[in-house]
Amino acid sequence: MNEIEVFRKYVKESGLRNTPEREVIIEEIFLTHDHFDVDTLYLCLKNKKCSISKASIYRTIPLLIESGLIKEVFFEDGHMHYEHVLGHEHHCHFRCLGCGRIIEFKQDEVMDIEKKFSRSHGFEVTGHKLELFGYCRECLKKQGKDRKISTTDRVDID
Amino acid sequence: MNEIEVFRKYVKESGLRNTPEREVIIEEIFLTHDHFDVDTLYLCLKNKKCSISKASIYRTIPLLIESGLIKEVFFEDGHMHYEHVLGHEHHCHFRCLGCGRIIEFKQDEVMDIEKKFSRSHGFEVTGHKLELFGYCRECLKKQGKDRKISTTDRVDID
DNA sequence: ATTATTATTGAGAATCTATTGCAATAATAA
DNA sequence: TTATTATTGCAATAGATTCTCAATAATAAT
Incomplete structure (x- = not known):
């Protein structure tokens, strides 16, 4: 259906x-x-x-x-x-700060964070929202930049 | 100062x-x-x-x-x-759906997710935002519920 | 098929909340 | 003390959403 x-x-x-x-x-x-x-x-x-x-x-x-x-x-x-919702599993978002487009991706590691937090605080965690920010390949190219793998120049958006 | x-x-x-x-x-x-x-x-x-x-x-x-x-x-x-901002490092948030209060917590695992995503997509990730949702201990008590550790009855908020 | 019932529609008014314009006020400089 | 102009509070605005209401139309009943 x-x-x-x-x-x-x-x-x-x-x-x-x-x-x-x-x-x-x-x-x-x-x-x-x-x-x-x-x-x-x-x-x-x-x-x-x-x-x-x-x-x-x-x-x-x-x-x-x-x-x-x-x-x-x-x-x-x-x-x-x-x-x-139907046929769309839970997912996270990546937002490109250059062109604004949003890319969905899936991962399970946040579940571990949920469990850890739940255990340590005695709270019930019912869900999460994870958003990554940065620049997509196209925008990096446009800027003539290579992808930076190092996280030393990381900037917190929030 | x-x-x-x-x-x-x-x-x-x-x-x-x-x-x-x-x-x-x-x-x-x-x-x-x-x-x-x-x-x-x-x-x-x-x-x-x-x-x-x-x-x-x-x-x-x-x-x-x-x-x-x-x-x-x-x-x-x-x-x-x-x-x-002053004197407050980057952190994540837990928001209680019962009373609305927001609790800050720190963790490093999201960095791994960032790196993984960055590698697999060839993007540059500059930051993230993680929010957990659920019910704090006080609200669980009020509801007469115990904390649920299992994630089988987990409900995605987003 | 016809009629009765009542959910739904569209247009605009109303509402709600975040933000801003403006005349009066007050902090600083002269 | 006076002049300058940033700041204030109220009222107005702006934008998103909801509501009102008369007209319409989908379903049920006959």
């Missing part, structure tokens, strides 16, 4: 109604596997001549969250972003 | 003016070593009967950043937080 079918099922089982507007919205969202935000989605649909009001987009999002298809992601730009 | 003196020096050397309002703000900020945000600081001063307008707080923060005393920290709750 793909994301669109999951959504239709959720809508039906919740006593809600399937509408062409909702179909347009979810088709656009699940066309790619990328993050999105309300404004981008709105403009994208507008350009495609299948304009949907922002109100409808805003009203569809909670349904998508409740049906477990997307989740909120906070970025540092003042408004909410969303990312896909 | 403590943080308050650094700030007075910065203000003087920048051709700005020392005002009682600014004194009140920085005294409150550097009274503790904790994170803060504008609203909390504002309400805190209000309660202490030394009310300062939010505008003044907002206008003092860039000065504190420029003088190297604080830096912005973005948490997953939609608004900006700030943390002290």
Whole structure:
């Protein structure tokens, strides 16, 4: 069952109604596997001549969250972003400070950090968020720099 | 030279003016070593009967950043937080989803993740940001829950 | 198929919160 | 003491999100 079918099922089982507007919205969202935000989605649909009001987009999002298809992601730009959940395992982000693009990657070592912290403090750790910053290969090339492996010139962003 | 003196020096050397309002703000900020945000600081001063307008707080923060005393920290709750810089090494955060408090902790394992990612992608990693989520001991007690060590019931927040 | 019920839509108003413009005030220099 | 101008607090703005409401349309009932 793909994301669109999951959504239709959720809508039906919740006593809600399937509408062409909702179909347009979810088709656009699940066309790619990328993050999105309300404004981008709105403009994208507008350009495609299948304009949907922002109100409808805003009203569809909670349904998508409740049906477990997307989740909120906070970025540092003042408004909410969303990312896909189904078929997207937990991952971390690398953000290029040059071109701004975000690359997802997976690793398990953070689990160890979680466990260690949990044990030492007596807390329950339910999740984490790891973001690496730096410069991608393309931006390094553009700058005529080689990749620096040494961490001595490391700069803390946060 | 403590943080308050650094700030007075910065203000003087920048051709700005020392005002009682600014004194009140920085005294409150550097009274503790904790994170803060504008609203909390504002309400805190209000309660202490030394009310300062939010505008003044907002206008003092860039000065504190420029003088190297604080830096912005973005948490997953939609608004900006700030943390002290002077005498505070790089660290990670744990945020309690129950009471919202933020606990700083240090670890070095993320460096290994940085290096690994850097090597495998040919990128330059200049920094990272790690946030753990969960429930602190007090909140677990309140909920009558024990700490769960197993990670099988782990829920990804992001 | 027709009708009744009521969820949904779009447009704009309202809200909420972070930040800024402006006239009055006050810190420093002359 | 006066002049200069940075600073203040209030009110206004800006941007994201939510709400209102009349019109529409999806589903259920007949």
